[in-house]
Amino acid sequence: MPDQPLTPAQTVGPFYGFALPYEGGPVIVEGGELHVHGTVFDGAGEPVPDALVEVLQADGEGRLDRGLFGRCSTAPEGRFAFTTVTPGATEDGCAPHLAVLVHARGLLLHLHTRVYFPDQAFNAYDPVLAKVPNDRRHTLVAVAEEDGFRFDIRLQGDDETVFFDV
Amino acid sequence: MANLLRRDGRDVHPDRDFPAYKSTALRHPKRPLVQLHNPETELAAPFLGSGPIGPLDADLTAQHDGAPLGERIVVTGQVRDGNGAPLAGQLVEVWQANASGRYAQAEDAHDAPLDPNFTGVGRCLTDDSGNYRFITVKPGPYPWRNHDKAWRPAHIHFSLFGTAFASRLITQMYFPGDPLFPYDPVMRSVTDAAARERMVAAFDLDATVDQWATGYRWDIVLRGPEKSIFETDLPEED
Numbered sequence: 001m002p003d004q005p006l007t008p009a010q011t012v013g014p015f016y017g018f019a020l021p022y023e024g025g026p027v028i029v030e031g032g033e034l035h036v037h038g039t040v041f042d043g044a045g046e047p048v049p050d051a052l053v054e055v056l057q058a059d060g061e062g063r064l065d066r067g068l069f070g071r072c073s074t075a076p077e078g079r080f081a082f083t084t085v086t087p088g089a090t091e092d093g094c095a096p097h098l099a100v101l102v103h104a105r106g107l108l109l110h111l112h113t114r115v116y117f118p119d120q121a122f123n124a125y126d127p128v129l130a131k132v133p134n135d136r137r138h139t140l141v142a143v144a145e146e147d148g149f150r151f152d153i154r155l156q157g158d159d160e161t162v163f164f165d166v
Numbered sequence: 167m168a169n170l171l172r173r174d175g176r177d178v179h180p181d182r183d184f185p186a187y188k189s190t191a192l193r194h195p196k197r198p199l200v201q202l203h204n205p206e207t208e209l210a211a212p213f214l215g216s217g218p219i220g221p222l223d224a225d226l227t228a229q230h231d232g233a234p235l236g237e238r239i240v241v242t243g244q245v246r247d248g249n250g251a252p253l254a255g256q257l258v259e260v261w262q263a264n265a266s267g268r269y270a271q272a273e274d275a276h277d278a279p280l281d282p283n284f285t286g287v288g289r290c291l292t293d294d295s296g297n298y299r300f301i302t303v304k305p306g307p308y309p310w311r312n313h314d315k316a317w318r319p320a321h322i323h324f325s326l327f328g329t330a331f332a333s334r335l336i337t338q339m340y341f342p343g344d345p346l347f348p349y350d351p352v353m354r355s356v357t358d359a360a361a362r363e364r365m366v367a368a369f370d371l372d373a374t375v376d377q378w379a380t381g382y383r384w385d386i387v388l389r390g391p392e393k394s395i396f397e398t399d400l401p402e403e404d
Contacts, residue, residue: 003175003248003250004246004247004249004250005175005178005361005387006175006176006248006387006388007178007335007337007364007365007385007386007387007388008179008180008337008356008361008362008364008365009179009180009335009337010180010336010337010338010352010353010355010356011352012323012325012336013338014273015261015263015269015271016323017271017273018261018269018270018271018285018286019261019286019287019323020259020261020325022220023220042192042193043191043192043193043196046192048193054334056207056208056210056212056331057207058207058210064206064207064210065210066213067207067210067211067213067331068213069213069214090207091206092205092206094205094206094207097207099205099208101331101334103336105193106187106189106190106191106192107182107190107193108179108184108190108352109180109182110334110336111182111195112208112331112332114207128202128205131200131201132200136197155193155194155195156192156193156194156195156196160195160196161195162197162200163195163197163199163200164199164200164201164202164205165199165200165202166202166205166208166209166331166332
C-alpha cells in the first residue's frame with residue numbers, strides 16, 4: 001500500500017457537550033473501587049469548563065487486549081471524575097496507571113498524560129516515569145484523599161502537568 | 167504487544183500554540199513534551215464493544231417527528247490508516263450546527279433559530295471496507311468572538327479512534343469553496359496548504375442521490391502501524 005498523508009487534527013471546540021459525553025462514560029467499571037477526580041486548569045489557574053477527559057487503562061490483571069475506556073466532560077466547573085478498578089502493572093513493566101487524553105476548546109491537538117498512584121513501590125522502576133525529570137514527576141502522581149484520588153491537570157504554568165508525545 | 171505506530175507524518179497537525187486562535191494562549195503546554203516510544207498502554211485500543219457510547223444513528227435527518235430545515239446531504243468516505251489499509255468496524259462520531267449555524271447545546275447563544283427537528287449528533291461504524299455514511303443537513307456558518315467579524319466556515323466535527331489510543335483523532339470536515347477559509351484561524355492552524363485541503367470534502371456525484379440529496383466525499387487517514395521487516399523478510403518455515 002502506498003503511504004497516505006494523515007488527516008490533520010482540529011479542536012473539539014466549545015459545543016461537544018451535547019454529542020460526545022454519554023451516559024456511563026465516567027463509570028469505566030461499574031462498582032469499581034477506584035475513584036479518580038480532578039480539575040483541568042489553564043495557564044491563569046482558572047478551571048477549564050469545556051474540556052473532555054478520556055481514559056484508557058488495563059484491567060486489574062494488567063491486560064490491555066480489551067482496553068477499558070471512559071469519557072468525562074469537565075462542564076460546568078472544570079471538574080471530572082471516574083469510577084473504575086485499579087489497573088494492574090502492564091507487561092512493559094509500568095506501574096499501575098491510567099492513560100489520559102485531554103481535549104478542549106482552545107486545544108488544537110489533544111494532549112496525552114498519565115495518572116500514577118502514590119505509595120506504589122513499582123513507581124520507582126516505571127520506565128515512563130524514569131523519562132520524566134525528577135522535579136516534574138509529581139505532576140503525574142495522584143493525591144490520596146478521603147473520597148479517592150485527586151489528579152489535577154494543569155495545561156500550562158509553573159506546575160504544568162507532564163504531557164507525552166507518544 | 168500491539169502493533170507499533172508510525173511516528174512520521176504527524177507534522178501535519180496544528181501547533182498547539184497558535185496566537186491567531188486566541189483561546190490557545192492559556193491552554194497549550196509550554197514545557198517540552200516527554201517522548202515515549204511505543205508505550206504499551208497508549209498502543210492499546212479502547213474496547214468500545216457494541217456501544218456503551220450512545221446509540222448508533224447515521225441519519226441525522228430522522229431523529230425527530232419532522233424533517234429538519236436545510237439542504238439535505240450525504241457525507242461519506244473511507245477511514246484508513248497511513249499505510250492505506252481500510253479500517254473496518256471503526257466508531258465514527260459526528261456533531262454539527264443546524265442549517266442556520268446554531269448548535270443544539272444550551273451554551274450556544276448565537277442569535278439564529280434552533281430547529282426542533284434537528285439535534286446534529288450521529289454515530290456509525292465503518293463497514294468492511296472502512297466506509298462510513300451519514301445523512302444530514304449542511305450546517306451553517308456561525309459567528310464567534312475570536313476577532314472582529316469572526317465567522318467559522320461551515321463544518322462537521324468528527325471523532326475517530328483508529329487502532330490505538332495514540333491514533334485517536336478529533337477534527338473538522340469543511341465544505342468546498344467556502345469563502346470564510348482565509349479568515350478562519352482554526353482551519354489555518356494547519357499551516358501546510360495541502361494538509362488543509364485534506365480537511366475539505368469534495369462534492370461527489372456518486373454519493374449524490376437523484377431528487378433527494380447532494381453528496382460529499384471525505385476520506386480520513388489515521389496513524390497506522392510501522393511496517394515491520396519481519397512481515398516481509400521472514401524465511402518461510404515448514
